[in-house]
Amino acid sequence: SQKIEQNSEALNIQEGKTATLTCNYTNYSPAYLQWYRQDPGRGPVFLLLIRENEKEKRKERLKVTFDTTLKQSLFHITASQPADSATYLCALWMDSSYKLIFGSGTRLLVRP
Amino acid sequence: GAVVSQHPSWVICKSGTSVKIECRSLDFQATTMFWYRQFPKQSLMLMATSNEGSKATYEQGVEKDKFLINHASLTLSTLTVTSAHPEDSSFYICSASVQRAAGVTYEQYFGPGTRLTVT
Numbered sequence: 001s002q003k004i005e006q007n008s009e010a011l012n013i014q015e016g017k018t019a020t021l022t023c024n025y026t027n028y029s030p031a032y033l034q035w036y037r038q039d040p041g042r043g044p045v046f047l048l049l050i051r052e053n054e055k056e057k058r059k060e061r062l063k064v065t066f067d068t069t070l071k072q073s074l075f076h077i078t079a080s081q082p083a084d085s086a087t088y089l090c091a092l093w094m095d096s097s098y099k100l101i102f103g104s105g106t107r108l109l110v111r112p
Numbered sequence: 113g114a115v116v117s118q119h120p121s122w123v124i125c126k127s128g129t130s131v132k133i134e135c136r137s138l139d140f141q142a143t144t145m146f147w148y149r150q151f152p153k154q155s156l157m158l159m160a161t162s163n164e165g166s167k168a169t170y171e172q173g174v175e176k177d178k179f180l181i182n183h184a185s186l187t188l189s190t191l192t193v194t195s196a197h198p199e200d201s202s203f204y205i206c207s208a209s210v211q212r213a214a215g216v217t218y219e220q221y222f223g224p225g226t227r228l229t230v231t
Contacts (some may be wrong), residue, residue, distance in 0.1 A: 028135070034219060041223035043118075043205045089155065099146070100220060104155040 001025045004103035012109045019077040021106045023090030029068040033092040035075050035085055037086045039106065044089055048075075080110045115139050116208050118223035125196055125230055126142045133226045135206030141186035142208030146220065147179075150203045162189045196230040203227055 005024045012041070013019050029052050036044035048065045050057045050073070057064045063076040077084050087105040094101060115138040125131050132148040135145055143164050148156040148169055160168045160181050168181035178200075180192040189208075 036222075041203075041225070043116075043207070043225045043226070046219045046221060049219050050175055098144075099161060101158075102155045 002092060002094065002101055004090055004092060004101060006103040006106045008104060008106070010107040010109055012111065013080060015082060015110055016079060017080055019080045019084070019108055019110070021075040021108065022053050023073040023075065023086050023103055025092055029071065030092040031095045033066055033073050034088040034091045034093065034100070035064055036091060039086050039102050052059055082110045082112050084108060084111050114221040116206065116221045116223040118206055118226050120226060121224060122227040123229070125228070127197055127230055130192055130194045130197055131196055131228060135189045135191070137187045137208045143186060144209045145183060145189040146207045147181060147191050148150070148205045148207070150205060156205065180228050193228065194209055198230045199231045201228055
């Protein structure tokens with residue numbers, strides 16, 4: 001079965017730096033890979049979707065890359081701000097079963 | 113756009129009672145809604161997929177008689193936890209897919225979640 005690995009340790013960075021979060025998966029590449037943000041006690045918020053034939057996607061300060069050879073996606077936040085502190089979830093869309101599978105998330109802490 | 117609401121945001125109930133959680137898409141029609149549960153510091157676990165006008169599809173290990181799902185309209189799905197027990201205490205989150213004219217897109221829009229505590 002498909003497994004998703006995200007770094008369970010919190011990423012602690014200084015404000016203004018670029019945060020880079022990693023998502024690795026096993027087995028076959030999904031048609032879509034998505035990133036969500038989740039704040040404590042809240043539902044996830046959709047951020048970006050990248051298709052298997054896309055290598056990079058950008059949205060404001062966010063950038064996602066998708067390497068189907070490495071079976072990896074990287075999520076970057078440039079010029080990070082304390083307000084970016086949250087847990088970021090990677091999710092894979094499974095065409096075969098029509099559902100999203102989530103990683104356990106990586107917590108990002110941006111120090112002022 | 114693409115706002116999903118959940119009600120209630122939190123609920124405390126006694127063991128043995130039933131609790132209903134509502135999930136509404138406020139500004140779009142959702143043919144498919146999903147129900148997840150999340151334990152502290154863990155990822156979202158899909159419980160079931162709810163399609164408007166048809167029976168929900170439950171994930172392996174989820175008791176369909178205990179977690180009743182009804183998707184009565186394109187904007188409303190409900191999850192009823194029947195005969196709740198303390199081990200059912202969790203954070204329940206619904207989501208809805210946006211279906212666009214040019215085809216289905218797969219991002220999901222999540223509700224704010226419902227914290228259920230069973231005493």
